[in-house]
Amino acid sequence: MKRILIIATGGTIASTADGRGLSPTLTGRELAEQVPLIDGLCELDFIQPMNIDSTNMRPDDWLGMARIIRTGYDGYDGFVILHGTDTMAYTAAALSYLVQASEKPIVLTGSQQPMANPFTDAKLNLYQSLLYALDDASRDVAVVFGGQAICGTRAHKQRTMSANAFTSVNFPALAVLRGERIIRGVGLPGKNLSAPIFYDMLDERVCVIKLTPGLAPTIFETLKPAYRAIILETFGIGGIPEREGASFKRAIFDWIDAGRTLVITTQVPEEGLDLGVYEVGRAYADHPGILRGGDMTTEALVAKTMWALGQARDADELGRLFMAPVNHDRTS
Secondary structure: OOEEEEEEOEOHHHEEEOOOOEEEOOOHHHHHHOOHHHOOOOEEEEEOOOOEOHHHOOHHHHHHHHHHHHHHHHHOOEEEEEOOOOOHHHHHHHHHHHEEOOOOOEEEEOOOOOOOOOOOOHHHHHHHHHHHHHOOOOOOEEEEEOOEEEEOOOEEEOOOOOOOOEEEOOOOOOEEEEOOEEEEOOOOOOOOOOOOEEOOOOOOOEEEEEOOOOOOOOHHHHHOOOOOEEEEEEEOOOEOOEEOOEEHHHHHHHHHHOOOEEEEEEOOOOOOOOOOOOHHHHOOOOOOOEEEOOOOOHHHHHHHHHHHHHHOOOHHHHHHHHHOOOOOOOOO
16 A cells, blocks of 8 residues: 655645634644545655745745655655645745656645635545545646646646636646546656655745836845845736836846846746847847746746755856756746
8 A cells, every 4th residue: 555645734724713814723634534535545644844824934844845755755655745825836846846856746735715614625635636646647746736736837826715726837737636537638758767856955035026117127236135036027928128217227237247147037927938029028038147937937937046046156057957847847
């Protein structure tokens, strides 16, 4: 019988009401006890590194989860992480970079309603996450939620209340789950043949700026003391404004010349970036030191930039790490 380690971190799935709003109180074992369907599926072990609202999840917590997986990797056939939905996509992306080429599945799930709610989605999500983790074709990091399995680097929380909270951005879902059935897409690659690669360094000095009409370029100078990298969400397919007396071009090139990193992406969720289409983007298309986000999600860009900065100081090596596809995070 297969062995699965459940890593419980809190979130809505573990929350109860105490008069001051929902907060996580239930343990992973207590949650599993409320899903009778999982009895006899596999051997389950539990670990509870934290019990928090996922709003409070930090990069150090991602490193802690990766260490748990590394320590238990040889002893388990898969891992299921119970997690709040608000930052689940960030954690799934981060673990995709911290634990690469995993033959064993690392599955994140949670719920939009607490386990005790009479209309909860928690029971089915937990059950189907275990089914997915136990399936021989599953591997790497994935989010299983609302009847879908989504690649860990492509998940995005699209809805705040509905049970189908997550969508797969610019990449097909890995599978749909219908009751006990796992229906996979065609053409998926085979098992990883090499051993997994674990990483234990992140640089969290990364922030996201979303361009808005009237935003002052001086924000780059303001952020210099605290951050090494900025992910800039541009307009449309890659538009960056340039007006007399408000030069983003000068601010961006000064940022890069100071030895910092700039990642350019789009604030439009689907179809990605192309700096070569409009004049307002072409000035940045081939400038050294600018990394292009392609069709990656912002969540994956944040996690990958933190990971790449944690491994490299040289700009060329940083660029190589950033551009190399990991767990289907970008279309080549």
